[in-house]
Amino acid sequence: MGKGLLPLLLVQKFGGSSVATAHHIAEVARKIQQAVEAGHQVVVVASAMGDSTDHLVDLAGQLVAIPSGREMDALLSTGELVTVALLAMTLEQNGVPARSFSGGQAGIKTSYDFGRARIEAIDPGPLRRALAAGITPVVAGFQGVTDSGDVATLGRGGSDLTAIALAGALKADRCEIYSDVAGVYTADPRIVPNATPLSSLSYDEMLELASQGAQVLQTQAVEYAKGHQVVIHARSTFLDEPGTQIEAEPVIAVKPAVTAVALNRHVAKIGLLGVPDYPGVAAYLFSSLANHGINVELVIQSLSHDKLNDIAFTISEHDVPKAKPIVQECLIHLKGQSVIIDDKVAKVSAVGSGMLGRPGVAATLFQALADAGINIQMIGTSEIKISCIVDRSDADRALEHIHHAFGLDGTEDVIEDD
Numbered sequence: 001m002g003k004g005l006l007p008l009l010l011v012q013k014f015g016g017s018s019v020a021t022a023h024h025i026a027e028v029a030r031k032i033q034q035a036v037e038a039g040h041q042v043v044v045v046a047s048a049m050g051d052s053t054d055h056l057v058d059l060a061g062q063l064v065a066i067p068s069g070r071e072m073d074a075l076l077s078t079g080e081l082v083t084v085a086l087l088a089m090t091l092e093q094n095g096v097p098a099r100s101f102s103g104g105q106a107g108i109k110t111s112y113d114f115g116r117a118r119i120e121a122i123d124p125g126p127l128r129r130a131l132a133a134g135i136t137p138v139v140a141g142f143q144g145v146t147d148s149g150d151v152a153t154l155g156r157g158g159s160d161l162t163a164i165a166l167a168g169a170l171k172a173d174r175c176e177i178y179s180d181v182a183g184v185y186t187a188d189p190r191i192v193p194n195a196t197p198l199s200s201l202s203y204d205e206m207l208e209l210a211s212q213g214a215q216v217l218q219t220q221a222v223e224y225a226k227g228h229q230v231v232i233h234a235r236s237t238f239l240d241e242p243g244t245q246i247e248a249e250p251v252i253a254v255k256p257a258v259t260a261v262a263l264n265r266h267v268a269k270i271g272l273l274g275v276p277d278y279p280g281v282a283a284y285l286f287s288s289l290a291n292h293g294i295n296v297e298l299v300i301q302s303l304s305h306d307k308l309n310d311i312a313f314t315i316s317e318h319d320v321p322k323a324k325p326i327v328q329e330c331l332i333h334l335k336g337q338s339v340i341i342d343d344k345v346a347k348v349s350a351v352g353s354g355m356l357g358r359p360g361v362a363a364t365l366f367q368a369l370a371d372a373g374i375n376i377q378m379i380g381t382s383e384i385k386i387s388c389i390v391d392r393s394d395a396d397r398a399l400e401h402i403h404h405a406f407g408l409d410g411t412e413d414v415i416e417d418d
């Protein structure tokens, strides 16, 4: 960014690990200063330092079993306030006029759902006035205020949402999300060492990956970005890597069938076997689970045989203790034969909008698992995703084989239209 370039309005968000220590904050301040000195207007959004939000959660847990939502949010919102005050004073000392803002001071109005509040409105006035006065606003992420002035937080990882929502409200040219990872990869590099960084992917692909366990961006934030058409640029804070652009549908020459693969290890499989086949069975089972707040993912029902059905589904491993008594009750009520619960499975998924209307993608994936001798227990698909449930001990290998089969490690040609 040299002089003479068109000045831009940028939102720059820095995650917890980017501001973990005083030293990190000084580095981040230098980075912001560079953008300001290049002539850009910058709105900074920051997370709490390092793991400080976790420590606050811990602290509350040492005193109170079930703290009130209002007080929990009053507590958790302080982490971000520490960072923005430190960052603003560092910028000022370096000669960059800056001012810290709480979420409320930045005009962010939220719903009353403490701990997972939605952003209901943003008054861009306060930040616009600061920018017009040549002041760089440094906004506390993850929070806003309700109509009655109570602080409410936006769910864990919610600083991403703050940044994206502000970028939308201010009509920023770019929303840059800085963290300790250099963007989105074709797979988690800790599992698949030859995963490669993606230069771009679509909101829908990112949403599928995020819901499958990729933790680069908060899911609600990506949904908001999609709804408001905010282009996200996910980058590393301290490495000069190009990063990943997340936008409507990237224009690239040949769209590969699969953009990335993801692994969710924390999956459990539940089966109700020999359930009489009549209308309302699935409705009874799944509304019982839903009424207890249990989210169901893949569902399969076998073809009816002898007027009996097997129904299997997956849930989060963490919900197993809650789900057990419910499915036992359903088994009795529905007069089924038995229940199986396997909490040692994992879900591997291949995601890509390039698989739309392209035959053979599922076959390639299944063949990759067959070649590796990995048994597929369940299969689920969406328009741009294929998921398989496999034994958890096979999960890493499954991911690696699928990644390789679709040429994502660059060792094979990308499968193209034929």
Ligand code: ASP
Residues within 6 Å of the ligand: 015, 016, 047, 048, 053, 054, 079, 141, 142, 155, 156, 157, 158, 159, 160
């Ligand atoms: N500090 C909050 C959290 O750890 C919000 C964020 O980091 O985005 O969840």
Ligand code: MG
Residues within 6 Å of the ligand: 015, 016, 047, 048, 050, 053, 157
């Ligand atoms: Mg955090």
